[in-house]
Every structure is written in structure tokens, then in C-alpha cells.
Amino acid sequence: MEPLVIAGKAFQSRLIVGTGKYKDGAETQAAIEASGSEMVTVAVRRVNLDRSKESLLDFIDPQRYFLLPNTAGCYTADEAIRAARLGREVGLSDWVKIEVIGDQATLYPDVQATLEATRTLVKEGFTVLPYTSDDIVFARRLIDVGAAAVMPLAAPIGSGLGIQNRATLKILREMITEVPLIVDAGVGTASDAALAMEMGADGVLMNTAIAAAANPILMAEAMQHAVLAGRQAYLAGRMPRKLYATASSPLEGISR
Amino acid sequence: MEPLVIAGKAFQSRLIVGTGKYKDGAETQAAIEASGSEMVTVAVRRVNLDRSKESLLDFIDPQRYFLLPNTAGCYTADEAIRAARLGREVGLSDWVKIEVIGDQATLYPDVQATLEATRTLVKEGFTVLPYTSDDIVFARRLIDVGAAAVMPLAAPIGSGLGIQNRATLKILREMITEVPLIVDAGVGTASDAALAMEMGADGVLMNTAIAAAANPILMAEAMQHAVLAGRQAYLAGRMPRKLYATASSPLEGISR
Amino acid sequence: MEPLVIAGKAFQSRLIVGTGKYKDGAETQAAIEASGSEMVTVAVRRVNLDRSKESLLDFIDPQRYFLLPNTAGCYTADEAIRAARLGREVGLSDWVKIEVIGDQATLYPDVQATLEATRTLVKEGFTVLPYTSDDIVFARRLIDVGAAAVMPLAAPIGSGLGIQNRATLKILREMITEVPLIVDAGVGTASDAALAMEMGADGVLMNTAIAAAANPILMAEAMQHAVLAGRQAYLAGRMPRKLYATASSPLEGISR
């Protein structure tokens, strides 16, 4: 199957995973492995980047996994920009997932600040993957300023609600042809991930769905299968939906 | 992972596939293989059971796959009973999936006739897997007369609508402890299958979702991963659902 | 607007209400009045039918409201038949809503017993309105034995889940042309009732949604408006659904 290509870099796995909220580094490592992911995000502001000391990074083999720094914990464009630069300075990566939060309770993104940070960092040569809302106007702007992907939420971070915005995600999928569209945030269980891929997403990014499961390792494995299943179903071209097998008229208003 | 056990027989795969609606025997065979299924259903009334002539059965290796005769095309208990006996007579199996249709247009089951056929065939020593509606009273009766599983539809056969009856399936899952609960009919794409398994179904049976996909072989593979993903997610114990990560009050009325 | 006609009797209101679960007779009366209903159901087995003593019936003016006895609390066809006869004997009515429960926990109907009771009572000259599941085969049978309406549940009695079976209700609406189709059970709030009417139901029957609201009188009024709104929307012919206003391709898989 075709790989997921972001900024010219190919990934076989279309599942990207975060590294927060696990019990410890060992569990993080085991979960990542079970997920089959090739790219993992690391919160620049929350992880000890000093490789001479003990750190989460000890558990993530940079030979094996592509590390994507993220700016979790940032509330302004400026904070996100500085966090991205820090990630590059310590030799982590010049890729960055931009996450600028606009509401502390719900962790909803500040799309304006996200756009500003993206614009600045693209000019500084970063490969920027912005986490954003499902705002289609801002999605277009992010692409225009050089984002390497668009990563809209399906539902609030850590809610586990699954795809809560099918209509706008469908519009985004129709509209975005220049860069990968990666659903990021809100996934709660395997069928959510499969659905995102069936809707045509190029990839899915998740953290809490795996880390907060009773058995994260097994859930990580489930997610690997789910993302693959959804992608294959998308490529396979699903059967038509009808009220019943012999129905002739088009189906209105029924969905799962 | 624990196998699916039906009437004392263990199956590693929790995906059961039908063999109707394919282009030809070769495609059927390739799809079954890609699905990873161990049990396949064969319509007794539609397939040439005479192994001396050319038949669909030539494409399904009985050493590799467990053949489950089904009574597709039957509209009365009597027809179903005779079809089951035929399946046993030609040495196919003394297992049978009972399918008695009550409405020709929608292929909705006749649950009363299904119950009668089940009762009779159980007494004759068959292992009976009845395809039925999500009627919980009839589900209980089917178990009481000795059904080896209960197989409620998710949506009409061949509709591809996915799970259209979450509430009753949830009730059935809560209620049925004696035999496997296998969702049969209505699956359209991978996330439907994953969802059924996440709801706690012991297995999923499908035919059209694979056969009517543009690329059945790839869809069969997707379904293998989907059923596995859903089962693993179910066992892994998914994260809680909340309106947002820091929300304290219970979530009301939001679902995917 | 056209009235709801059942067995030749015309009702302006398409909302039918039950009389159980209220605080007292006065609240019941006020709620019925606020609902604008013309027909109310009364549980034959639970209400004191002896008009010489104090009874719920004192609060329901038979000049103003059409009393529909129901067989709530019956678990066999026989019990339901005897309850119906009792209702007729005390001069209540020779109409009856048949309710035969098959599962005590979920109050799911026993459709087979419902069919038997309906058949018998129709022969005895009753006007029978059977409460049933969304089983389309049994719906057809109920019509064939002379039911004056078909009354499928939307969700379990007292669950308040709203329409949980859109696909089968849609099929029922398409299929049933001989008698009114009245959604009975499962309504929780106003939009549920409106939706049932928009789907083409001829009427809605509810009890708990009103009686268990914090303010039953106000909810009864809401339901009057909701049923009217849904009926008018159905007759008015709603706008098409599209992904966005200028979209040309048909919409797939998005619903409210």
C-alpha cells in the first residue's frame, strides 16, 4: 500500500501516536511498539530534552521512530514558536507539531495563533504540522502559509468522543489536496480511528485513546489494526448504502 | 487471545463470511483467504452440492475452512428444515445457519419460523445458528430451544447501513450469556465491524460488505483487521467519554 | 390539516398520551389538557374501573377525551385478552391498545402473543391498536389479522432514548399503507416526537416523556407543539440535504 508522505518523507504507518499520559517510560515504549507507529510526538515543554539525564526520550529509540516535537502546553503563538526552536536547538528535529491552546478547560485550539506560529516557523525552515480545529477557512490559510499537513480535531483533546464533526471533516477532505489531512484529537476507540480513515483521512494522531485505556498495549495494537482496516476499506471502495438490498430510491437521512 | 467458541468448537477468527454475490469461485476463494475467516457460510439451496460436478465448493477447501450451510432463500420453517437436512445428507455439515425470510423486499427475518425451525433441528441433533432480528424476547426463546448462538441483524441484509440498532444490541449483549452473540447482516464497511466488536459481540458475519466492494479482496483484508481491532479495543477497556478532558459532569446525549 | 383517522374515528390531535406515572390524578388531568390530546390510554389492570369509588378515571372527562384501555402489565396473550374484555365489560370501550410484555426488565413486547391477542380480539369485535416492536414481518401480520393501527416502539418503554431504529421505522412507513402507523414508546423529549412525525408517522404515543419530566405540564405542552411541528414539516416538504449549499453530488453518510 502507498505510504503516507509528509514533506517528502514516507511513512508506512498512518497512525501517529503521542507519548503523554502513560504510567511510565516502559509503558510508553511498549505502547508505541504495539501501535506500529513510525512517528511519535513528544511535548517539548514537558519532556526532559537533556539526554544526559533520565528522560522519556530514553524509551524512544530515535533510530526506530521519527520524533515529532509538539508544542503542547503553549497558549500563544510566541510560546509555540519558542518551543519549536528549542526542539530544533537540542537536535530533536526541525519538524514540529504546532499546538496552541485557546481554552484551558477544553484544550480547544487557538487557530489564529496557530496560523501565526505556522507562518513564522515555516519561514524559519521548519516542517510544520499544525493541530487545528475543523475551520475550513483556517485550514486553507494554514496550507497557504506552508503547513506540511492539516491536522483537524475530531473532538476535544482527551474527550474520547470520536468523530463529532463528520460534515466539516468531509468538506475538509474534499477541499484539501495539497497536503495530508490527519485527524488529530478526540479519538476514543478503534472504530473512531477506522471511521476517520474511511472518510479519507491520510492519517490519524492519537494519544489519550491509547494511554488512558485500561490496557494501553492492547489498545495500541487495536489502533494499528483499526487504522489499517479503515485505510483498506477506503481504498477498497465500500458497497453502496441502501435502506434494504432491493431498494431503488436513494437513501436519505440514515447514517451510522 | 481467547478463541470464539461455538458449540464447543474453537475459532481463532471472529469474522465469519458468506460466499454469495462474488464474481466467480476464484474471487470467492481469494476473498475468504484475505478475510482470515475460518468459517464460511454456503447457501444450501443455491450451491451445487454435488461434488462430482463443478461447484462453488470446489473453491472452498474443507480442510482449511469450516463450512456452515445456511438456509438462504427459505421462506418457511419447513423449507429451512429441509434445507438443513439436505446439507447434512450430502455430508456437508450438521451445523446450520437458519435464515428464514419473512419479507422478500427487505429480507427481514421471520423470527417465528426461525424459532420453529431452530427447535426442530436442535431436536434432530443439528448445531443451529439462527439469523434473527434484534427482538430480545425471541433471542431468549432461541436460546431456550437450544440455539448454539444468537445472530441478530445490525441492519437489513445487503443494506450496508451498519449498526442501526445500538440500543437493542446493547440490551442483547447484556442479556445473553449462554451462547455467542454474533452480529449478522447490515455491515457495510470496516468501522461497522469494529463497532460491533467494541459493543461486545462475540463475532461478526458478513457477505455483501465484502462481495459488493469495488475491491473485495482488499475489503476482506480490511474486515479481518477491523474485527480484530474491535475485539482488542473491547478487551483493552476504552477510555471514558467526556465532553472535554477536564469535564467533571457525566456526558449526556453525545455519541458518534 | 387532515385529522388522524383510526377505525373510522377522526382525531385532530396526533398525540396520544398515557396516564401512568403521574404524581396524582390532578397532575394527570392537567398534563393531558396541556398536551392537547384527544385520546388517552388507561391501564385496565392498574386503574380502578369501578366508577363508584375514587379512581384516576374521575380526572379524565369521558366527554372530552376518548379513553383507550391498554393491557399494560400483561405478560401473555390470554391476560391481554381478558384485560381487553374487562375494559369492554365495564363500559370503558371496545377499543383496546394491546401491550403484551415479553421481558420484564426491558418491557420489550412479546410480538407473537401480541399477534394472537390481536387476532382473537379483532374476531370479538374489538378495535385493536397493538403496541409492537419494529419487526416488519409481524407488523404485516398484525395488519392481516385486522389491527386498526400498527404501533412500533422507537426505543424501550421508559428509556427516553428517542428514535433508536430509524431504518426499520423508515421501512415500516414505506410498507404500511392500510392503517395508521403510530410510534409508541421511547420518546424522551420534544425533538424525538417531532422527528417521528417528520418520518411520516401518523401519530405518536407517549407517557413517561411527559410524566417523568421535572415539569410534566410544560412538557405536555412542548409535546403538543412538537407533534404539530413534525407533522407540518412532513407535509411542508423539507429542503434537500446537501454537504453545503452549492454541493452537486449526492450526500452520503451524514445525518443528524
Added chain:
Amino acid sequence: MEPLVIAGKAFQSRLIVGTGKYKDGAETQAAIEASGSEMVTVAVRRVNLDRSKESLLDFIDPQRYFLLPNTAGCYTADEAIRAARLGREVGLSDWVKIEVIGDQATLYPDVQATLEATRTLVKEGFTVLPYTSDDIVFARRLIDVGAAAVMPLAAPIGSGLGIQNRATLKILREMITEVPLIVDAGVGTASDAALAMEMGADGVLMNTAIAAAANPILMAEAMQHAVLAGRQAYLAGRMPRKLYATASSPLEGISR
């Protein structure tokens, strides 16, 4: 019942209607009347404001209806600002519904431009009702710059998809206490409007749902009842939702 109060002005009706897309002025007038609305929006850029010539305004009695100019057809903050000023200049109103479109195909709002226009016009003494997305960060900003209400879409303008963003609307309802929350855009039929009101919206604004119905006058009436039904249901405090009446455990994952 309590009126809807916007910027100190009380409205008995919580339904606000647009005046676009009708067959002619007479139909517009009849629909508005049937809707029971007290406030109607008029597109400043599309309607002849010169009352000396023939105009849509001839059909909307300013003694009877509160005219709310809207900036439909504007694609920048500047255009919206100038349209608002024009509305005030011709004596129409110093209220304005801000509508700045960011994507021509989907009519999705440009929330940044909306914010800018709102900020400027509030300073100039306008009462500003901004049509926006369900972005909760921008909603907060609109309130901070003095918006008199927040009017998020339920789905794209003219899509008729109903509430496609329950989760974010729920968050908005929880979060917004300072000004009315009015769902604007995406309503397709009566139950959509009822649902918006049951979710706690203070009002609903719609245009296409009425104008594009086969019978707009009847649909307008339906909408009047629907908004009232939803509001009353919200105030009445609906019954709890459970899998079935006697279920004890909390309900997970089932919704209408």
C-alpha cells in the same frame, strides 16, 4: 415564558428568520407571518434600501417586525463594516448581523474577519450579532469585544444538515453566560430547531429551511411550533435517558 433578551430588547419569539431565497415579496411576508418571528434579517447588499422604489422592504412592516440588517455577500471585514454602516445610514437599524464569508463554495465564515468587523462596529455604537463557526475560542473573543450575542452555525448555510456539531454546541452553551447563544445556519427541518432549543440555545435563526421547503408557509408554521416545543422541553426538564426503564447503570454511547 421569559422573552429572549438581546442588548436589552425583549423578543417573545425565539425564532429569527431570514428573508432571502423566497419566490417573491408576498411569499416572504406570508412566511414571516406564519413563523411568528418578531425579528427578521435583511441582506443590506442584496435588498433595495431605497424605500422610494419597489423593494423587499415593502413586504416587511417595520412596525410589526424588528429589522436586523445582515452583511450577507461580504467576504472581508471591511466590506461587512461598510455594509453595516450603510444599513444605519439609510435608517434601517444600528443593529447588524455580521456575516463574513471565508469560503465561497461552502459559505463557511471567516471568523477572524468577523471578529475584526465586530470589534470595529461595537466601538461605533452598533449592536452586533455575529454569525460565526462553533470555534469556542473565537466565541469568547467575540463576547470580549462586545458582541450582543454569539451565533454559531449548526452546519453549513443552506445545507439543511441539522445539528452537525453537538459536542461543540454543548461546550458553547456551558461556556457562554453573558449574551444569548443563537444557533444560526444549517437547520433543515423542525426537529433540528427543536433540538437546538433543547440543547439550551436561546434562539434559532434560519432562512433556507423555510424558503426552500416545498411549502414555505407551512414550514414556517412548523418552525414556530418547533422552536416553542424545544424551548418548553428545555425548561420542563426532560426525563433521564436509560437503556431501559429499570436499568441502573449509567448509559454510555447511545444517542439519537
